[in-house]
Amino acid sequence: MDTINHMKHFMEPKSVALIGVSRQTGEYAFNILKNLLDYSYQGRIYPINPNASEIFGVKTYHAIAEVTENIDLAVISLPRSLVPSLVKKCAQKGIQSITIVTQGLGDASDEKGKQLQKQIDEIVKKNKIRILGPNTFGTANAFTNFSSSFVKLRMERLPIGVICQTGIFLINSPHMKLIGKGIDLGNACDIDFADSLEYFEQDEQTKVIALHIEGMRDGRRFLKAAKRFTLKKPLIAMKTGKGDYAARAAQSHTGSLIGSDEVWNSAFKQSGVIRVGDTEELGDAVKAFCTLPPVKGRKVGIVSFTGGFGIVAMDACQKFNLKLPEPSRSTINQLGKISPSWLRIGNPADIWPGMMIGRTYMNGLTSSLEAFLADDKIDAVLFIGGALSRRFSANLCHLCEELAKAHPYKPFVCYLYGAYYQEAKDRLEESSKTMVFPSVERAIRTLSHLADYSEFRSSF
């Protein structure tokens, strides 16, 4: 069986054996079977438990050998000393894809853990099976309502895939929603980043991939896969374990090799991988690649209620290597019409004085944003404005929705402030192809990632 088919077994199993499943329910049960039933997973489930013939109404088998049907995936969550013999039994039954949830194997500090891992490795070598983990949540797939995570997930059908080395990334949080589809490599004794990329490369439900990398055995193979992948879809990587001490800790967690941080930087750059520094940057970037159109270049136009935050945006553009060109003549003319004569019109454009003229506000704002969005000298537009009152904010949102619709080929993002920030953000991100950021810095940083990827793609 080739890698793709193995990976499909992990990601889209039609039948799954759960080895080591209990009757426990409730908040602290962390029961994979109960989770699958709650998700309404439609595949066949074979719980294995020597002491039960039924759990939660599902027929339960005393041993894996008793199951006569074909099984795509086995998920093992048993005490570590039992794992090698169970892997062997799975192989004998003809199961070719096995997720090992159990901790304390390659990640253990004692000799026993390493010996047990070696036994597993030998079984893998002798049989045509593939292992995901150990020390893993396994996989998650919102499109088939499947996950082997013992933590119950709130999956959404997002076009995002994640490949990670800790289960946190499979848990959607308000500050980082990545699932979609996910693969937790855990100790990565067998299935690795390159294997997982092969799956996502051909997967049409996934448009962008997030990576959480602590280290890997075969960096060369990964980079080759990444280079091919990034020609099709964006790949965003958070590489942790940067310092010596952290790198050693990462090595003990995954049992894998670590390169110096500079080596990673240049490898990522060469293969078109967007590197991010923390989870917020990762969440922002992934969302942007899902939401916004590709950006043509590095030239940003800024339309702001306040000159002071125009300066904040200039600092951010300098930091993240974006340009702030003079707008075209027609843009300057359009802003000139609505601005007081004493106002210097440029980029960033301070539009509050113009909005106050005639006290119509929305007219001045509309014509300023329209001019920047239509300007050929501008590749992306950041709007800095206030969600100042319920009605003002609602009007602002309506305008931004219309503008985003009218300019679908130019990234248009917002930094908003004021008491109605959250309402405005929720509405705009729900209704249109725009993003609302909690800081100017994060908006500009995210646009710079879009620009980096466009540059990489256009160099081929």
Next chain:
Amino acid sequence: MDTINHMKHFMEPKSVALIGVSRQTGEYAFNILKNLLDYSYQGRIYPINPNASEIFGVKTYHAIAEVTENIDLAVISLPRSLVPSLVKKCAQKGIQSITIVTQGLGDASDEKGKQLQKQIDEIVKKNKIRILGPNTFGTANAFTNFSSSFVKLRMERLPIGVICQTGIFLINSPHMKLIGKGIDLGNACDIDFADSLEYFEQDEQTKVIALHIEGMRDGRRFLKAAKRFTLKKPLIAMKTGKGDYAARAAQSHTGSLIGSDEVWNSAFKQSGVIRVGDTEELGDAVKAFCTLPPVKGRKVGIVSFTGGFGIVAMDACQKFNLKLPEPSRSTINQLGKISPSWLRIGNPADIWPGMMIGRTYMNGLTSSLEAFLADDKIDAVLFIGGALSRRFSANLCHLCEELAKAHPYKPFVCYLYGAYYQEAKDRLEESSKTMVFPSVERAIRTLSHLADYSEFRSSF
């Protein structure tokens, strides 16, 4: 009149004249008088309007000279060409503190703006008056329900003061709440940072100050004031206009001089000012100094549900210069009791394997956190955990509340993930002296600011 009394007129006026006030109401009126009535401001208000004898039920005067009572503060929002003569009339009436809201004076690109500003400067020189602005929201004070901002504010009685050069910082947003009390210096033609610091130095309602600095005329005077101030209260500064181009823009906005960014860095360091890079960092730091106890040193203990995010925390500690010492013998022993034998116990401490033993979860977590919080070798504790389900999250919150109460002299902060993040954050920050961060990086960065300030204070 000395600076303090002038500043009290701006911040806590018992009587205010509003020069240039209309009958307009509604979302787009931006009416200062209406705002003051909505805030239930208890001082006397004297609206000045040549064409009205009453607005919103408040007796209105045709000219400032008609008011016979004493006036602490005049707020001028009139077209720019009318401003100098009105300033003169205020001075003649004996008003000594004047806020000029009007734009297009020193901040204008034309000669007329600069000439009008010069006229104002000359009136100030000849009279014992002080000017705040022009181009300003003026001041805000939640403790007296006063603000001259034309944007209606949602002030909260927070022990935070802000001195800024754009009105945004006076507008409380979900991602940055600073008011409290605030002074928008605008163009800063007269009242400046040093004057404002004098007010906050003696103000007992303010425990921490946020600065937004674009530039200033008299850096030496500011640094002298800052040095004295930071011996009493923390001072957090966001200095914008870093690059040459942004610096020039800042100069045009405030008409003030700008030093190189490196000069600012070392000046801040010498005077004990905590410098932050963006608005999120500013909001985090200000909240931390209000919420958390002072930290004794740079030694952080990390208790994590996941080894993977322990590594993320190690990266962040290296970046922000915090230490991760080995815990004391007794801490290691306590964790050893609840952990599987194969687990390497250190700092960060990966506690999930221990939590799973016996399936009690909260017991293992409690004893791990208690050990770290009681450990003399640890100055602050970061807990990394999952708000995984409603009940699990509620139990987690209960535990963190109890621990924060039991250890009031050691900063205890959390990074949480999972669907119940926001509920857990709201509850914990409401009920106890802890903070919940949306990223590990931001938690560690904030602790490093606390440590920097403690080091500065202990060096005297």
